[in-house]
Amino acid sequence: MPSALIFIADGTEEMEFTITYDTLVRAGVHCQSAFVPADGSKTVNPPVAKGSRGIGIMPDVFFEPASCGPDKFDLLVVPGGAKGAETISKSAAVQELVRKYIDADKLVGMICAGSLAALTSKLPKQPLTSHPSVKAELDSDYEYSESSVVVSGKLVTSRGPGTAFPFALTLVELLLGKEKREEVRGPMIFPANTPF
Amino acid sequence: MPSALIFIADGTEEMEFTITYDTLVRAGVHCQSAFVPADGSKTVNPPVAKGSRGIGIMPDVFFEPASCGPDKFDLLVVPGGAKGAETISKSAAVQELVRKYIDADKLVGMICAGSLAALTSKLPKQPLTSHPSVKAELDSDYEYSESSVVVSGKLVTSRGPGTAFPFALTLVELLLGKEKREEVRGPMIFPANTPF
Numbered sequence: 572m573p574s575a576l577i578f579i580a581d582g583t584e585e586m587e588f589t590i591t592y593d594t595l596v597r598a599g600v601h602c603q604s605a606f607v608p609a610d611g612s613k614t615v616n617p618p619v620a621k622g623s624r625g626i627g628i629m630p631d632v633f634f635e636p637a638s639c640g641p642d643k644f645d646l647l648v649v650p651g652g653a654k655g656a657e658t659i660s661k662s663a664a665v666q667e668l669v670r671k672y673i674d675a676d677k678l679v680g681m682i683c684a685g686s687l688a689a690l691t692s693k694l695p696k697q698p699l700t701s702h703p704s705v706k707a708e709l710d711s712d713y714e715y716s717e718s719s720v721v722v723s724g725k726l727v728t729s730r731g732p733g734t735a736f737p738f739a740l741t742l743v744e745l746l747l748g749k750e751k752r753e754e755v756r757g758p759m760i761f762p763a764n765t766p767f
Numbered sequence: 768m769p770s771a772l773i774f775i776a777d778g779t780e781e782m783e784f785t786i787t788y789d790t791l792v793r794a795g796v797h798c799q800s801a802f803v804p805a806d807g808s809k810t811v812n813p814p815v816a817k818g819s820r821g822i823g824i825m826p827d828v829f830f831e832p833a834s835c836g837p838d839k840f841d842l843l844v845v846p847g848g849a850k851g852a853e854t855i856s857k858s859a860a861v862q863e864l865v866r867k868y869i870d871a872d873k874l875v876g877m878i879c880a881g882s883l884a885a886l887t888s889k890l891p892k893q894p895l896t897s898h899p900s901v902k903a904e905l906d907s908d909y910e911y912s913e914s915s916v917v918v919s920g921k922l923v924t925s926r927g928p929g930t931a932f933p934f935a936l937t938l939v940e941l942l943l944g945k946e947k948r949e950e951v952r953g954p955m956i957f958p959a960n961t962p963f
Binding site: 627 | 798818820824825927928929961
């Protein structure tokens with residue numbers, strides 16, 4: 572079964588994190604969340620990440636770059652939430668991993684302000700999207716799109732909590748196929764006419 | 768500002784919990800999550816709730832019925848997740864609070880298997896919905912509906928992770944009005960044509 576490493580930090584948008592992790596687990600993907608401490612912050616034990624709206628989430632592990640390479644996981648995910656995305660996207664170790672995953676032809680997902688990691692990781696000009704609040708930081712360096720989910724080679728980007736389900740379902744489809752996407756989607760009971 | 772008490776237990780569906788809590792916080796609702804231990808389970812410190820798909824969530828408080836009455840909060844929420852909903856809906860203290868909230872004309876929200884709490888709390892026959900997996904347990908005692916969100920007086924029920932956003936936005940509207948619902952919905956960036 573495929574596996575995913577999902578970053579989390581203080582200030583991560585907890586809906587984007589949870590929808591992605593949970594949906595991938597429903598598809599049978601082994602998920603591991605890794606806590607990225609803010610620059611200069613003291614680590615705590617246990618390291619509960621405080622989400623952007625105050626929910627405390629217990630990461631599976633501290634982020635240890637050496638055990639997170641593209642030989643270990645099939646997908647890397649950077650969730651949004653302004654403060655969390657800033658912490659994660661400014662981490663030099665995260666940036667290096669993003670480049671390594673793309674170079675190794677492994678998937679990298681970024682949602683909301685998490686798309687800033689494309690810029691900080693110096694990924695080349697290509698189509699992407701993000702939360703509108705960080706569009707101005709991205710649209711001169713990328714082919715900025717307002718689609719809910721943008722797949723550009725191995726880079727998959729999305730917009731916000733409202734696009735987190737189609738983002739997660741797209742990742743399921745890319746890892747395991749369209750049939751698995753439908754199998755996971757059914758029991759979630761989306762309203763009729765939901766466009767994803 | 769209104770306030771909400773959101774139950775959580777081991778096995779709670781973490782998307783339903785997180786989407787409801789986070790969306791309410793975005794609307795300015797003060798949210799407190801309360802951990803309901805499974806019958807006979809040992810309490811741990813800190814009491815991390817293990818969600819239905821393995822995400823560890825740190826509840827704000829242990830559930831102490833005496834400090835959770837309808838004089839303290841405007842809304843009570845029972846999330847789904849088979850095991851979590853069973854633990855919460857079988858708690859006599861939860862059942863008593865559900866009746867007290869309804870009697871005090873305060874809102875009670877139930878989603879997915881969480882709707883079983885209507886039955887265990889002996890709420891009278893009325894329209895409701897739930898996850899299809901528990902429909903058989905509810906449809907002889909209630910006017911079972913397959914709508915995504917059912918508002919019956921102060922009881923608001925919904926179906927699953929895929930209806931958690933319209934469930935949460937309906938609670939926002941009932942607490943704070945239609946304008947606040949739209950104000951919260953905008954920055955979430957739902958795809959065009961999303962039917963809620």
